[in-house]
Amino acid sequence: MKLLELDGNNLTLEQAVRAIRDNIPVGLTREARKRVQHSRTQIDAAVRDRKMIYGVTTGFGALSNVVVSQEDARRLQTNVLMSHAAGVGIPFEEEVVRMTMLLMANSKAKGYSGLRLETVNTLLAMLNQGVVPVVPQQGSVGASGDLAPMAHLSLVLIGRGKATYQGEVLDGAEALRRAGIEPVTLAEGEGLALINGTQVMTALGALTLCRGLKLAKIVDIAAAMSLEVLLGTNTQFHKRIHHIRPHPGQIDTASNMRKITDGSEIISSHKDCDQIQDAYSLRCVPQVHGATRDTLNHVRRVLETEMNSATENPLVFENGQVLSGGNFHGQPVALVMDFMTIALAELANISERRIERMVNPNLSGLPSFLIEGGGLNSGFMIAQYTAAALVSENKAWAHPASVDSIPTSANKEDHVSMGTIGARKAAHVAGNVKHVAAIELLCGAQAMDLFTNLKPGQGTLAAYERLRQQVTHMDTDRELHPDIETVARLIDNDEILDAVEKVTGPLL
Template identity: 85%
Template sequence: MEPLQLDGNNLTLEQAVRAVKNNTPLSLTAEARDRVNHSREQIDTAVRERRVVYGVTTGFGALSNVVIPPEDARALQNNVLRSHAAGVGPPFEDEVVRMTTLLMVNSMSKGYSGICLSTLETLIALFNKGVVPVVPAQGSVGASGDLAPMAHLSLVLIGRGRARYQGEEMEGAEALKRAGIEPVTLAEGEGLALINGTQVMTALGALTLCRGLRLAKVLDIAAAMSLEVLLGTNTQFHKRIHHIRPHPGQIDTASNMRKITDGSEIISSHKDCDRVQDAYSLRCVPQVHGATRDTLAHVRRVLETEMNSATENPLVFENGQVLSGGNFHGQPVALAMDFMTIALAELANISERRIERMVNPNLSGLPSFLIEGGGLHSGFMIAQYTAAALVSENKAWAHPASVDSIPTSANKEDHVSMGTIGARKARHVVENLKYVAAIELLCGAQAMDLFTNLKPGQGTLAAYQVLRNFVSHMDADRELNPDIETVARLIDNDDILGAVEKVTGPLL
């Protein structure tokens, strides 16, 4: 497989996610290797000249005023990994750890960290040979970088910590041995270079954003199906409406809705009916879904900038300057994560309202809870409860993490971002959103069975056919959990989106 060449400057969201999903090997460009070597030479010179350099010849954080004797400078780097590996809780999924590793390599390939090329190549070897450090998910406040989780990850480089290899968890030293990787002996400054960065929160954000972008399209499909079975109009998607309020996401969503409902006999059959306007959850799909799209576009810009940034401390420049700054502070990512969480939660909010309209006979004109023989059968009654529960849970997750701060390191680090907590919350919300979308699609397919023999729009029909290939019409009550999980898998695997785009062309 052709390797993904990293140079620290040009990595895209799609490249990173694809490399993690497809186990694409990593390598460095020749220019990146030269920069890394030059950066290391500057650190070696500073050590020989016995200059005082933060984290290289001094302690860390509140202990930065303690000068470390030259003979202890290398031991200091092992100590920082050990002492900072204080995370707790369940470990991150493998894809999060692998994405973090990739982003660490990309950042250090810029040549500002002072890390040895051999250490960076060992980090690449972990990724390429499938050694995945076990990294507890809790413990980062997102200011001096993601210190605790990145310390757990980096411990494996020196043969400590724990890792998963070929599906088995073991000691880090054993994982290296089985993979044929020699443990690293850290040089001055390398321990700090490995843990000072925002790569964990950025990795979480990138993977969640990728899912959110796909789910935004799935929610347009679900909304189109709901619109048709609720006898909505497509007038609200007219180009002229959206070009005089030209938010890009709104325009794109309206375009998607036109494509998905194109050719609908259901919509055209009631073009002269007396209903003037639809409820907001139908009429305002472009405005609501579109605002989420614009938010996700902003988050992409933030994350791709961060993915290609140097966030270590200190930073080693070409002329030998070693400058201590605050690029490790996660505030840009933290704010973006909170914004993304809110935007994804809003897609679930409006979807649940459409679900309610379908199951409520007073609003839909359909059988109660989308099943004949209501009373004996409850139909999709509790599916709507589940959607409501998920939406309510999202509201708690959507409380911004970034408005909080708590001092650490004897008040040296007196303002922190909570960016990793924000990114973890976003992952909860995107998972809940998937299930809400699955419930709306199930309800839409059931409603379509109940009320008409007219042909729906081209995209709606394609989605309906995929759903009915895997989930049958419900004639009598049955356990709904397997149906919801089946549709969730269809969403995860892009089966529904792929089928719709096959007939509509790419959705925006």
């Protein structure tokens, strides 16, 4: 993909993430440019005819009944950006801001915002040339979308605010100058059109979803390794079991587990033992991991719909009709952000239980805390503590943000979504899941070293070998933090997943 052309209707999660991560240039299709220009002509005509239009010739929110003179209508748009840029806290990562810019442009490509093509092109120029606004994370209640963060982002378009360019934080005007981009002078209605929308919560949600989909595969790999070293059976992954409870995620997870453990001499060595059933954290991997998969696929459907939606207010239609509605409300995104947070937290919950089984000699039959010389050496004792701490932290983060609502704007906005808070929580939990998975993989590899005469499954072996290229077996106690972070990087860089899929084929 040499160029991503946005039409406002067909952007996928994969296209968006690839464009942001591979720095693929982004533009508008010819039809989208025409729609944007036509939408603007409707606003220009309404201004000439002195029509009363929310946010164009009136104030905002609780001030929507205040009519603004034609002379002040343009100043009003600059004022709305400055007054709404009231966010606080650490800035969003650049990847999140760039994804937000991409989703803004795709929404404007639908042609319902009333923005000038010049303004959309400037937004795309910033994205393509690496001018990244500095956007504080806190301040959005997800009411009229993401007002505060979108205002911080949009200030850079007019040469205000702060932006990062080539690794340096600069005033917005200087960042534009160095990139050779002319700042925009806003026309009637453009300030409001820029800040109304759900693109911040959607961008962060989309990037977290992408991480979550990969984490689901990583946790399958970790579970397969744990299953083998705990002498579990792969009978519970038999196709017949899952096709009579045909949840797609459950079927896919069982398929992954069969692929990863295929050819395991460890499992084959004890198929006639007297152990009838495995613990739930092993036996119910398809049911638990699979339910998370199904949730993530539901989140994808909602987010891809939102990515291709018009969420401004007012909306400018083809026939000149300008309608004020509530498409900016973040509720659809807010609910699935909470659902995704809960679903990801469950991956860590069950992973920590498998970690506990490996380090506990009463459950595993392995040396205490997976190390010889217990007492002198603590082994992976505290690694399990860390996993438990992260799981407990996730339980607090998983409390839904969307059940809260605090009225704003003099009670005009009397129900808000808290969608951006939900998205931030989901991202935090995804980071915790990654570290819990890293600990499970470390414990599994340590235990695997005890099975030197038996070959593990094809996928399990590939994961073990890739991990052992970076982290050695622990004979005596050492600092575990570097090992955990090393495996976390292998997860982030897809190195473990790629190694496994090289031998198993694509995991589902």
